[in-house]
Amino acid sequence: MNRRTFAVSLGALVGGGAAIGTGAFSSVTAERDFDVVVSGDAGAYLGLQSHPGPNGAYADTTPQDTLGVDLTDSNSNIGTAISGGEGVNANALSTFLNVFRITNQGTQAIDVEIDPLVFLETELPQSLLGVAIVPAINNPIRLTPGDDQDFHLIAFSFEADGEPDLRVDEQIEITATEA
């Protein structure tokens, strides 16, 4: 693949089914493709949404109606909100502020954790592609009902021969537990 791409999807597993049935959840574990992706997530108790700002276009909805981060040519916002870009720049450090948002749409405080916080692909000394999810350090992040947290991406690449060929096609796991 003669380009540098970064794709992450975010998928959802739900724990504590009995609690969810009551509308009060005790834990949610969500795994999302990190083609840089999360569920018909916007209305769930654990709200996983693209950010309403312009960089929210880098978080795309999968065919399964889940949210995923997609910094690749498969992002469906290309040609509309994204003016043709299909990947991060080679030999560059890119910051994407306000890409996706996690909201506590339940009834009690939760602690949200994300793992991993960094994706790293290396074929050094020739190639390096990495992406960090900020701010998720010092996990977990506590959210009371109605609270939300915005997340940013830091992407960095190094390509000695100028021929981008690395790709991150992984998943991140988002876990929310009763605080």
Next chain:
Amino acid sequence: MAPTLDDYIDESETYDADDAAEIPNDLRAEIDTNIDDAHSS
């Protein structure tokens, strides 16, 4: 103290130290600056 790329990697157990050690120091410093800026935004 602002978090660094190493802090992120330390909390992401899927990556071993050998991969992280290959990141050139000058690039690492720039990444740390951008992470710090994003934390402050």
